[in-house]
Amino acid sequence: MMTSHPLSRPDFIQVDHFSFHYGEKQAIFDIDMNIPEHQVTALIGPSGCGKSTLLRNLNRMNDLIDGVRHEGDIRIGGISLYDPSVEVISLRKRVGMVFQKYNPFAKSIYENVIFSLRVAGRSKKSELDATVEWALKSAALWDEVKDRLHDSAFGLSGGQQQRLCIARAIANQPEILLMDEPCAALDPLATLKIEELILELKHQFTIVIVTHNMEQATRCSDRTAFLYMGKLVEFGHTMQIFENPKHAETEGYISGRFS
Amino acid sequence: MKLSNSTSFATTGRSRNGEPWVWLTAAGLTFGVAMALGLFLLILIKGASSFWPRRIDLFEISAGPAAEKVAGYVTQETQRRDTAGTLHKEIQVFRGNKELNGEAFKFIDRSSIQSSSRPEALLLVERLEYGPAIVSAVALQTPAGKIPAGSSEFEQSLETILDQGRVARKKLLAIERGKIGAISRELASLARLEKSGNPDPPALAKRRGELQASFEILQQEAAAIRKTLAESSFTGITADGKEITYPAGTLLDVFPSNRAGFFERVGEMLLRMTRFLREDPREANTEGGVFPAIFGTVTMTLVMSLFVTPFGVIAAIYLREYAKQGAFVRMVRICVNNLAGVPSIVFGVFGLAFFVYFVGGGVDRWFFADQLPTPTYGTPGILWASLTLALLTLPVVIVATEEAISAVPRGVREAALACGASKWQTIQRIVLPASVPGILTGIILAMARGAGEVAPLMLVGVVKLAPTLPIDGIAPFIHPERKFMHLGFHIYDLGFQSPDAEAAKPIVYATALLLIVVVVGLNLTAILIRNRLKKRFAVSSF
Ligand SMILES: Nc1ncnc2c1ncn2[C@@H]1O[C@H](COP(=O)(O)OP(=O)(O)O)[C@@H](O)[C@H]1O
Ligand SMILES: [Mg+2]
Numbered sequence: 054m055m056t057s058h059p060l061s062r063p064d065f066i067q068v069d070h071f072s073f074h075y076g077e078k079q080a081i082f083d084i085d086m087n088i089p090e091h092q093v094t095a096l097i098g099p100s101g102c103g104k105s106t107l108l109r110n111l112n113r114m115n116d117l118i119d120g121v122r123h124e125g126d127i128r129i130g131g132i133s134l135y136d137p138s139v140e141v142i143s144l145r146k147r148v149g150m151v152f153q154k155y156n157p158f159a160k161s162i163y164e165n166v167i168f169s170l171r172v173a174g175r176s177k178k179s180e181l182d183a184t185v186e187w188a189l190k191s192a193a194l195w196d197e198v199k200d201r202l203h204d205s206a207f208g209l210s211g212g213q214q215q216r217l218c219i220a221r222a223i224a225n226q227p228e229i230l231l232m233d234e235p236c237a238a239l240d241p242l243a244t245l246k247i248e249e250l251i252l253e254l255k256h257q258f259t260i261v262i263v264t265h266n267m268e269q270a271t272r273c274s275d276r277t278a279f280l281y282m283g284k285l286v287e288f289g290h291t292m293q294i295f296e297n298p299k300h301a302e303t304e305g306y307i308s309g310r311f312s
Numbered sequence: 313m314k315l316s317n318s319t320s321f322a323t324t325g326r327s328r329n330g331e332p333w334v335w336l337t338a339a340g341l342t343f344g345v346a347m348a349l350g351l352f353l354l355i356l357i358k359g360a361s362s363f364w365p366r367r368i369d370l371f372e373i374s375a376g377p378a379a380e381k382v383a384g385y386v387t388q389e390t391q392r393r394d395t396a397g398t399l400h401k402e403i404q405v406f407r408g409n410k411e412l413n414g415e416a417f418k419f420i421d422r423s424s425i426q427s428s429s430r431p432e433a434l435l436l437v438e439r440l441e442y443g444p445a446i447v448s449a450v451a452l453q454t455p456a457g458k459i460p461a462g463s464s465e466f467e468q469s470l471e472t473i474l475d476q477g478r479v480a481r482k483k484l485l486a487i488e489r490g491k492i493g494a495i496s497r498e499l500a501s502l503a504r505l506e507k508s509g510n511p512d513p514p515a516l517a518k519r520r521g522e523l524q525a526s527f528e529i530l531q532q533e534a535a536a537i538r539k540t541l542a543e544s545s546f547t548g549i550t551a552d553g554k555e556i557t558y559p560a561g562t563l564l565d566v567f568p569s570n571r572a573g574f575f576e577r578v579g580e581m582l583l584r585m586t587r588f589l590r591e592d593p594r595e596a597n598t599e600g601g602v603f604p605a606i607f608g609t610v611t612m613t614l615v616m617s618l619f620v621t622p623f624g625v626i627a628a629i630y631l632r633e634y635a636k637q638g639a640f641v642r643m644v645r646i647c648v649n650n651l652a653g654v655p656s657i658v659f660g661v662f663g664l665a666f667f668v669y670f671v672g673g674g675v676d677r678w679f680f681a682d683q684l685p686t687p688t689y690g691t692p693g694i695l696w697a698s699l700t701l702a703l704l705t706l707p708v709v710i711v712a713t714e715e716a717i718s719a720v721p722r723g724v725r726e727a728a729l730a731c732g733a734s735k736w737q738t739i740q741r742i743v744l745p746a747s748v749p750g751i752l753t754g755i756i757l758a759m760a761r762g763a764g765e766v767a768p769l770m771l772v773g774v775v776k777l778a779p780t781l782p783i784d785g786i787a788p789f790i791h792p793e794r795k796f797m798h799l800g801f802h803i804y805d806l807g808f809q810s811p812d813a814e815a816a817k818p819i820v821y822a823t824a825l826l827l828i829v830v831v832v833g834l835n836l837t838a839i840l841i842r843n844r845l846k847k848r849f850a851v852s853s854f
Contacts, residue, residue, distance in 0.1 A: 112730060142732050150730035156723035159746055169731035172741070221731065 065090035065259055071125035073106055080106045082283045093251060093260045095274035103283040104263040108231050112148040113141050149222035153234040155215040157206035162198050165206045165217055169225035184224050192220035193250050212243025232262040248273045267307055271295055279303045359825030362818030363584045365577045368434045368446055368569050370551055372426040382407055382418060383434055383446045383551035409550055410442040417814050432571045438564040443599055447548030455543045470566060473544045477560045480537050487534050495527050504682055597806055598816045602823055607781055608796035609830055612698050613763045619702035620758055624709025625751060632717045633739055652707035660768030663700030668692055668772060688793055694782045695792035697773035701765060705758035716750025717743055752842040756835050763831045766800035774801045799827040
């Protein structure tokens, strides 16, 4: 599982002394880490340690909240997200996101998948059709839904809905895929399917995944970052973190002494 | 349940666990439902029965030395105590023939009735004026000669005369209101042209001559129709022996109320109902139909929804999505909510001052200056009435839309944003479609409120009798400046402003029933649309 892409940049995403505040409350303390391209990086840590906050800063989703501010910088491919010339919308086209609770739109399966193309103003039928097929195949959902693409997305099972959300997130060919506990609301079988999918998708995308599930992190991530109380405690190859943690807190957490 | 149980949590009676409150709330609900149902049933029964052709009685009465015969149907039974203190049981009889008796109703003391019968010969005659009449047939006058009642061709000829009258009235209306109306409109516009510096006097004079000529031809046509109509008539005799002749032109319907079987009477009732729905009112609205009022109510309500929906939705989107939530927005929200509590007549006054005088006056000054001082838009009309009601119902739509928008889960919005949608795209493609059922609920409530509102309309455009509809075949086909009729106002007008309140009573109930039907109908349509939209993406995962 330590396979690395031949052309991958080791410092594709640079989190540079990044701190983040929700008003008075500071959620992230001076995090500094480089996330490599075409690999799966898992963020683990107890509830409230700032995993989602860090993840949601990678596509500036947290900008929507009133009274937030940050220090430090985050760069993708060397370009700062906070550069005045960077548009949030075009950033989000490069960084797709999958949420904890599957959240398809009240539209057909087809329209769900191509939503990002629609908002980008692309409407060529052949392109849309091709995208739907490619994205659904990539999300391992095509065979299950190809006969009912124009039915409501709400008719799918939970696991299927989450895979639809993954198809939606990758439809516009982003470079990075952020996943915030994508299996938290799913049963074990659906979880397994998503994990297989993640291993497939990492050949095309750089994946950052938040997970609460230690096995999941070992099964499908190349690198693991352990966060504790808003600070980055340890970051390294998944194998090393789980087999030979350097910090006592990391060891305590992965051995289940606190969560 | 043992009463002797002494543990502290034992329930020893109904009062302990609050059951009386259950009964009280249930009683409250029952009371409310019963009231609503009673109201509806009263209106339904009274409204529907006003169309039922009732049997006509012939009473022979002796009041003092004089004997009298009265034919009519009983409308009410009452009691009266005279000055001496004796109790009189009386019946109120509708005997029609208003032109002979002055009053269509007569009170008869029961004790003075010598005999009563139901002669089959009695007919209920409806005509253009003076309401219905009750007579027995005497004869028909046709161009071919006189046909006495009872002869074999009588029925057939009566039918022919009634048909002739119907056709002729339609023709006359087309000539006098349609064609002659068009000519006088063109003459008026020629006159305006002349006043504002005539560009080409000979052409104008020529056109005027042409119009004058065709006007005379039309008048001759109308006179000819009238002349043929005058050749036929129907003569009847009242119960007290007076002969009356009704010219074919004024005769609407002759119905043998006492001879007709059940199905004939049902047929007549349906006929009366359709006439009520389709015809214009007659005789100070107490006779004829209410079509213009139905049309006005529906048009006004639809135009109102057309205005209130975009404004309400846009305002709600701004308040909920764009405005910075704080003290100011809170205050705006409180003001909007309080707007819903302002008495509607206040909106009427505002509509009159702002829409009619200020906006309408302005429109007149800018676009219709050549017709001043006669106002075009600077006078109450259906457009201003719709706008006033749109303002009145705006809070309902705003509140409903805000609620619907805020009920859209945050996750879905974030998903849209994460797909690269802008805020507006998210609102437009995700938030609004998800809110449509809620918004429609708001519109339904607004329509229900708006369609039943009468007080403000009296200031901004409703009239007792509108000669023309706001939409018709005369260019430019839609006339938003016109005054209109409204079922709610019609009820008020008939019930309280009518010269003959007694005669108007059935029609008041019928109109009230119709108003309910129209409001419920409009709402049902909206509810059906809403449910369709809801179903389109309903969950069906099993
Ligand atoms: N919108 C917010 N406003 C204020 N505080 C927040 C908000 N979101 C998260 N926090 C706080 O920031 C901290 C980190 O939260 P989060 O990143 O969601 O944790 P995790 O995903 O690791 O469970 C928590 O203490 C949480 O209470
Ligand atoms: Mg989280």
